[in-house]
Amino acid sequence: DIGTLYYTDLLPFTVTAAPETREFLARVADLSIEFIRSTFDRNSKILDFHQPEQLKEVLELDIPAKPLNLDQILVDCKDALKYQVKTGHPRFMNQLSCGTEVVSLAGEWLTAAANTNMFTYEIAPVFILMEQVTMKHMRDVIGYKAGDSILAPGGSVSNLYAALAARHKMFPDYKKKGLLALPGELCMFTSLHSHYSLMGAAAAMGLGTDNLIEVPVDEKGRMIPAELDRLIQDAKSKGKVPFMVCATAGTTVMGAFDPLHAVADVCEKYKLWFHVDAAWGGGVLLSKNQRHKMDGVERSNSITWNPHKLMGVLLQCSTVHFQEDGLLISCNQMCADYLFQQDKPYDVNYDTGDKVIQCGRHNDIFKLWLLWRSKGDEGFEKHIDHLFEMTSYMVMRMKQHPDKYELLNDEPECTNVCFWYVPYRLRSMKPGPDRCKLLGEVQPILKGRMMTAGTLMIGYQPLDHHPNFFRNIISSQAVRREDIDFMLEELDRLGYD
Numbered sequence: 049d050i051g052t053l054y055y056t057d058l059l060p061f062t063v064t065a066a067p068e069t070r071e072f073l074a075r076v077a078d079l080s081i082e083f084i085r086s087t088f089d090r091n092s093k094i095l096d097f098h099q100p101e102q103l104k105e106v107l108e109l110d111i112p113a114k115p116l117n118l119d120q121i122l123v124d125c126k127d128a129l130k131y132q133v134k135t136g137h138p139r140f141m142n143q144l145s146c147g148t149e150v151v152s153l154a155g156e157w158l159t160a161a162a163n164t165n166m167f168t169y170e171i172a173p174v175f176i177l178m179e180q181v182t183m184k185h186m187r188d189v190i191g192y193k194a195g196d197s198i199l200a201p202g203g204s205v206s207n208l209y210a211a212l213a214a215r216h217k218m219f220p221d222y223k224k225k226g227l228l229a230l231p232g233e234l235c236m237f238t239s240l241h242s243h244y245s246l247m248g249a250a251a252a253m254g255l256g257t258d259n260l261i262e263v264p265v266d267e268k269g270r271m272i273p274a275e276l277d278r279l280i281q282d283a284k285s286k287g288k289v290p291f292m293v294c295a296t297a298g299t300t301v302m303g304a305f306d307p308l309h310a311v312a313d314v315c316e317k318y319k320l321w322f323h324v325d326a327a328w329g330g331g332v333l334l335s336k337n338q339r340h341k342m343d344g345v346e347r348s349n350s351i352t353w354n355p356h357k358l359m360g361v362l363l364q365c366s367t368v369h370f371q372e373d374g375l376l377i378s379c380n381q382m383c384a385d386y387l388f389q390q391d392k393p394y395d396v397n398y399d400t401g402d403k404v405i406q407c408g409r410h411n412d413i414f415k416l417w418l419l420w421r422s423k424g425d426e427g428f429e430k431h432i433d434h435l436f437e438m439t440s441y442m443v444m445r446m447k448q449h450p451d452k453y454e455l456l457n458d459e460p461e462c463t464n465v466c467f468w469y470v471p472y473r474l475r476s477m478k479p480g481p482d483r484c485k486l487l488g489e490v491q492p493i494l495k496g497r498m499m500t501a502g503t504l505m506i507g508y509q510p511l512d513h514h515p516n517f518f519r520n521i522i523s524s525q526a527v528r529r530e531d532i533d534f535m536l537e538e539l540d541r542l543g544y545d
């Protein structure tokens with residue numbers, strides 16, 4: 049019975065403990081497999097919600113002074129999954145990143161076993177080559193003829209890499225001289241509906257959040273290029289120095305795609321860096337039916353694209369691509385000679401660590417590469433098309449009941465379906481500010497009921513002048529028409545009153 053053993057009875061502490069180690073890991077793998085099985089069981093709950101104080105009561109979280117035996121360690125593993133939200137459940141529609149792709153999970157398991165750092169070819173030879181091949185493939189899909197790419201810890205950091213490169217391209221002396229190298233106050237532009245990470249980049253880079261200038265959007269949430277042009281001129285007239293525009297391909301809430309050709313035209317006119325934040329929408333590039341939404345992306349200088357979103361790769365997997373090769377290293381290189389020796393016994397151009405602002409870099413490539421091998425481009429195209437088919441079905445079903453579901457946008461550009469659920473008592477109320485206020489109050493209450501019931505999860509938020517509304521996200525391959533039918537019935541069951 050391995051339960052009575054301790055960590056010291058396993059490898060590497062006991063060199064003869066291969067069978068015990070195998071048994072322990074097999075039991076952990078069984079727990080993981082059981083979690084996956086129940087994730088896809090539509091009769092299972094998505095979550096067993098507890099308030100934080102209650103959860104602290106039922107979990108044993110303290111770090112002990114003395115070792116615990118493997119029985120307890122296995123109980124800890126089981127409990128951790130017991131109270132975890134099943135983000136791969138077909139009725140979890142809460143987040144842009146969800147779903148459990150089994151092949152990607154296999155890649156993640158083996159990534160953990162390999163436990164390496166991606167900064168040098170020296171210690172990650174296979175994964176570095178995988179990264180090169182996969183990033184080149186993504187650049188080909190984007191339409192870049194050359195370039196460079198890197199995987200970063202999340203879309204926000206990918207966007208930061210793009211902004212750093214943009215500033216470096218225009219002001220290469222900034223790296224050494226800092227603010228003294230700048231002719232004035234730098235500013236960058238993005239849409240009012242863009243991701244908040246652009247604001248974070250402006251703060252982190254020392255521009256100040258006032259120098260992230262937000263461009264108005266149209267009724268679908270797309271940047272208005274004429275407004276971009278006007279705001280650039282306005283900033284210049286005030287003595288500011290524009291250096292970058294970030295268009296969004298798939299805004300976080302409404303899923304809107306900014307018009308990339310028109311934005312590219314403005315960038316060319318003013319000689320500004322053109323970045324596309326396609327963290328969410330980038331996956332449409334893999335579908336012949338959908339990729340027209342990103343026409344013009346090939347004219348960009350850089351693009352963020354998160355395979356952990358529409359492509360369903362396990363968290364986290366974010367990529368940023370540059371049309372110009374050599375810029376990443378020129379911008380970020382610090383030449384730490386204890387790590388990036390130039391006289392290593394292989395071509396050191398394969399070392400990636402000096403291209404990035406971090407030092408240690410997690411292996412996020414294996415789970416992407418393995419999934420892509422298993423699906424091929426063809427499988428990914430079907431994958432993306434399925435998500436959009438499910439979205440169209442949901443919108444069609446909601447339109448059949450306009451009294452119950454009020455759509456913010458009845459032709460979503462991505463798989464975000466934004467709507468208000470209207471409870472019975474508000475259905476006959478006259479439209480106006482009072483009804484609007486009540487509708488905004490109802491959605492969080494309904495969300496609370498979903499979480500308590502554990503049967504459904506959908507996110508909500510306000511936007512501009514709109515009160516709270518639901519944002520339903522379909523980015524999991526597990527979602528079927530029956531889940532959408534269930535979701536509509538469940539909203540009614542939980543929210544009718």
Ligand code: ABU
Pocket residue numbers: 142143144145203300327
């Ligand atoms: N990186 C933004 C993701 C936000 C969301 O999942 O809703």
